[in-house]
Amino acid sequence: xxxxxxxxxxxxxxxxxxxxxxxxxxxxxxxxxxxxxxxxxxxxxxxxxxxxxxxxxxxxxxxxxxxxxxxxxxxxxxxxxxxxxxxxxxxxxxxxxxxxxxxxxxxxxxxxxxxxxxxxxxxxxxxxxxxxxxxxxxxxxxxxxxxxxxxxxxxxxxxxxxxxxxxxxxxxxxxxxxxxxxxxxxxxxxxxxxxxxxxxxxxxxxxxxxxxxxxxxxxxxxxxxxxxxxxxxxxxxxxxxxxxxxxxxx
Numbered sequence: 001x002x003x004x005x006x007x008x009x010x011x012x013x014x015x016x017x018x019x020x021x022x023x024x025x026x027x028x029x030x031x032x033x034x035x036x037x038x039x040x041x042x043x044x045x046x047x048x049x050x051x052x053x054x055x056x057x058x059x060x061x062x063x064x065x066x067x068x069x070x071x072x073x074x075x076x077x078x079x080x081x082x083x084x085x086x087x088x089x090x091x092x093x094x095x096x097x098x099x100x101x102x103x104x105x106x107x108x109x110x111x112x113x114x115x116x117x118x119x120x121x122x123x124x125x126x127x128x129x130x131x132x133x134x135x136x137x138x139x140x141x142x143x144x145x146x147x148x149x150x151x152x153x154x155x156x157x158x159x160x161x162x163x164x165x166x167x168x169x170x171x172x173x174x175x176x177x178x179x180x181x182x183x184x185x186x187x188x189x190x191x192x193x194x195x196x197x198x199x200x201x202x203x204x205x206x207x208x209x210x211x212x213x214x215x216x217x218x219x220x221x222x223x224x225x226x227x228x229x230x231x232x233x234x235x236x237x238x239x240x241x242x243x244x245x246x247x248x249x250x
Contacts, residue, residue, distance in 0.1 A: 001115055002139060004081045008061050011079070011112070014143050015064065015150060023076070023154075025064045030057035031075055033099035049073075058096055064154065076157040077108045077150065083115045090126040097129035106161035108153040110134070114142050118182050136182070145180075
């Protein structure tokens with residue numbers, strides 16, 4: 001299992017390959033979490049475009065910036081990285097995301113977890129401001145998912161920027177929750193669907209079932225997917241017709 005630093009370097013290279021020339025992904029860059037006016041009406045920090053850790057800024061694991069007007073770097077997407085995840089991590093990253101997005105209203109904030117098979121319920125219970133989360137056991141799988149997500153998050157960031165600065169108007173706004181099953185779950189679902197489809201097409205008739213021996217019926221019953229309830233009932237009736245005693249619970 002790679003460390004979080006190793007993961008950052010791997011993902012940084014992969015992300016860089018899909019970014020346009022106007023964008024760059026940087027590791028360990030700080031972003032402001034607050035800015036205010038002091039008692040002399042000066043900005044604190046004095047240079048919002050050059051945030052420093054410990055001076056009103058939090059460090060991020062990976063951040064995608066877009067360069068505009070020569071040397072202005074606009075943060076678009078933050079990606080925080082964890083190898084395993086605790087409830088404390090969820091609370092911390094949600095709080096960080098909220099703080100950063102109060103300063104950069106067009107910022108998208110994500111969490112990538114390498115080493116967990118799936119997104120734990122604690123993320124759904126305690127997260128309030130993280131926009132997307134990816135969980136997978138391997139670096140390869142994490143990378144595959146992230147490469148699909150990053151372009152979508154960049155598009156969303158630009159959309160939020162247009163709204164914030166009155167460049168776009170809308171008649172509908174809605175938030176959609178997208179849950180992608182992990183590969184093993186996808187395989188099980190596909191097999192279940194295939195079994196249901198095959199079973200419904202090739203299901204024997206009542207007459208053919210009653211013509212089978214008890215051993216054949218028991219074997220057929222054992223190999224029939226549980227979702228095919230009507231088929232199971234037909235098999236039970238055929239077994240009873242042959243004098244076989246069967247529990248109602250199977």
